[in-house]
Amino acid sequence: MRTTLAVLGRLIAYEASIVALARREIQRWATAAAAIPDPTLRRLAIEAIAIDAGNAEAAAAFAVTAPRHLRRTTVELLVAQQLLLDYVDMVGEQIADLQCGLVLSSALPATISNPEWTPGFDPFNDGGYLVALTAICHRRLRQLPSISAVEQQAEVAATRCAEALAHTHTAARSGDVAELRRWAAKQAGAQGYAWWEIAAGGNSNLALLALLAAAADPATTHACAREIASAYWPHVCAMSTLLDSIVDHERDASCLNFSFVSHYPGTRAARDGLIHATRLSLTAVRPLRHSHTHTMIVCGVAGYYAASATPGSLAASVAPSVIRQLGRAATPIVVALRTRRRRAYARSSSPTTAKCTNAASKPDSRS
Numbered sequence: 001m002r003t004t005l006a007v008l009g010r011l012i013a014y015e016a017s018i019v020a021l022a023r024r025e026i027q028r029w030a031t032a033a034a035a036i037p038d039p040t041l042r043r044l045a046i047e048a049i050a051i052d053a054g055n056a057e058a059a060a061a062f063a064v065t066a067p068r069h070l071r072r073t074t075v076e077l078l079v080a081q082q083l084l085l086d087y088v089d090m091v092g093e094q095i096a097d098l099q100c101g102l103v104l105s106s107a108l109p110a111t112i113s114n115p116e117w118t119p120g121f122d123p124f125n126d127g128g129y130l131v132a133l134t135a136i137c138h139r140r141l142r143q144l145p146s147i148s149a150v151e152q153q154a155e156v157a158a159t160r161c162a163e164a165l166a167h168t169h170t171a172a173r174s175g176d177v178a179e180l181r182r183w184a185a186k187q188a189g190a191q192g193y194a195w196w197e198i199a200a201g202g203n204s205n206l207a208l209l210a211l212l213a214a215a216a217d218p219a220t221t222h223a224c225a226r227e228i229a230s231a232y233w234p235h236v237c238a239m240s241t242l243l244d245s246i247v248d249h250e251r252d253a254s255c256l257n258f259s260f261v262s263h264y265p266g267t268r269a270a271r272d273g274l275i276h277a278t279r280l281s282l283t284a285v286r287p288l289r290h291s292h293t294h295t296m297i298v299c300g301v302a303g304y305y306a307a308s309a310t311p312g313s314l315a316a317s318v319a320p321s322v323i324r325q326l327g328r329a330a331t332p333i334v335v336a337l338r339t340r341r342r343r344a345y346a347r348s349s350s351p352t353t354a355k356c357t358n359a360a361s362k363p364d365s366r367s
Contacts, residue, residue, distance in 0.1 A: 010296040013064045015336075021072055022060035025079040026053050032132065038125040041091065045129060048090040049083065056082040058304065061297060062213035065290045070144065074216040077140035078209055081111060084133040085161070085205050092169045098179065101166030108165075108205075109158040111137035112151060141212060146220035150211045153229040157208040160187070160233070164202025172258035189234050196263040197273060200245060201238030206301075210294070217289070224289055231284035236298060239277035243305035243322070246270060247315045261314070271318045278302060278325045299330040306334060 026049065033045035049056075059082035066074040088105050095101045103120035107130060110117030115138045119130055141147055141154075163183060171180040184190065184198040193201070210228050214220045245252070245260040252259040264270040278298075285294035302322050309315035323330055 010064050010293050014061045014296075017068075017071065018060050018063050018075060019057060021063075021075040022057045022079050025060075025076055026056050026083070029080070029083050029133070032129055036126045036129050038127075040094075041124075041126040041129075044090045044094070045087055045126065048086040052082075052086040054304075055086060058300065059209050061300065062209050062293070063216070064296075065213055065293050066216035067218070070216045073140050073143050074213060077137055077144075077212055080133050080136045080140070081205070081209065081212060084108065084111065084130070084137060085165075087130065087133065088162075089165055089169075092165055093172070095169060096173050098166055098170040101169050102163065105162035105165045107134045108162040108208075109155050110134050112141065112155040112158055115139075141215060144212075144215040145218045146215045149220045149222050150215045150225040150228075152222075153225045154208055154211040154215075157205070157211060157229060157233065160202055161205045161208060164199060168199065168203055168258060187234070189230070193234055193238060193277075194263070194273070196260045197238045197242060197277065198234055200241035200260040201234040204237035204241045206236050206240055206297070207232035210297070214289075219289070227288055231281075231288055231294070235277060235280040235284045236301070239274070239281045239298070240301045242274055242277060243302060243315075246274065246318055247305050247308045247313075249314045250310075267314060267317060270314065271321050274318055274322050275325050278322050282326065296333065299326050299333045302326055303330055303334040303336075 030046070030049045030053075033042065033049055036042035036045055056079045059078045060075045062078055063071055063074040084107060088107055092101050092104055095104060100121070107117060107119070111134050115135060117131070117134050124130070167180045167183045171177045180199050181195045184195040184202070187198050187202065190198045207229055210232050211225060214225060214228055242260060248257070249259060249261055251257070253262070261270050261273075264273060281298045282295065285291060285298055288294050303326075305315065306319035306323050309319045323334060
């Protein structure tokens with residue numbers, strides 16, 4: 001009961017002080033996306049925000065651990081980091097060559113260590129949109145008190161995500177998963193997970209977001225950063241992308257999109273894999289500083305995808321087992337997310353997540 005109340009308190013703080021800040025930032029970047037000169041890149045940037053604005057809003061939840069006077073800065077950092085990932089992901093899907101994909105996705109680690117980063121493509125006429133996202137992430141991170149404590153772990157997490165994105169996009173376009181499997185086999189901490197589970201986890205930026213938020217806490221130490229990195233990778237990262245993939249399973253199959261969960265031999269194996277990752281995620285975040293916030297994140301990720309499950313789908317058959325694994329702490333979050341979803345449907349007659357209507361549909365998303 002104490003954990004449930006603490007998680008509920010974090011959720012209330014997020015709704016009261018974070019959501020409005022996040023939505024203003026999302027709108028600001030949406031305006032910038034609409035001004036991109038190249039019509040293709042403009043369309044991709046606008047679609048990335050339209051489809052995945054919820055990801056950026058959710059990413060800002062990590063800012064509840066920031067001191068009040070640093071909350072706006074932290075929200076700006078987290079929202080920009082998520083929008084950057086979603087844009088790189090969307091543009092990266094159009095790139096067939098692995099090396100070009102790696103150059104593009106190198107924007108992610110550049111937010112930590114390279115303020116002079118520019119795209120390696122000529123021309124890349126997005127009016128400086130990608131560079132602006134990268135630069136604002138770098139500047140806002142430098143304004144936080146514990147950057148030195150998290151910097152090394154954050155760069156590792158960002159580099160891993162960048163590499164996973166590029167390898168996944170290449171596998172999706174070629175149909176050959178050999179390079180992606182080799183990449184997954186090289187990743188530290190992969191024991192106990194199948195290659196597609198590690199590949200899925202690599203596509204998640206949750207470890208990076210958690211580390212960036214920790215930079216806002218003056219009490220964060222190098223040891224804290226290592227503990228956060230170890231908790232989120234691979235457990236929380238794998239759980240989040242696998243849940244996203246399972247929600248998209250039927251749509252991905254009809255669109256021939258890349259699907260991580262399609263590599264499970266059946267529904268029972270998929271359920272067992274998700275339960276395994278969820279159980280390890282909860283166990284891993286409990287010892288962390290601000291453990292109730294990290295528990296809220298784990299429950300929020302699972303709750304979001306459970307609320308998104310379509311009746312009769314693979315997700316609908318797996319989600320109840322995942323929610324039961326979370327226990328009582330997830331109840332207020334699941335209820336809140338389902339209420340939000342019902343309200344969203346009431347405001348719109350058509351779903352906003354129909355990713356098969358254009359060639360830029362995402363194979364997966366991270367949060």
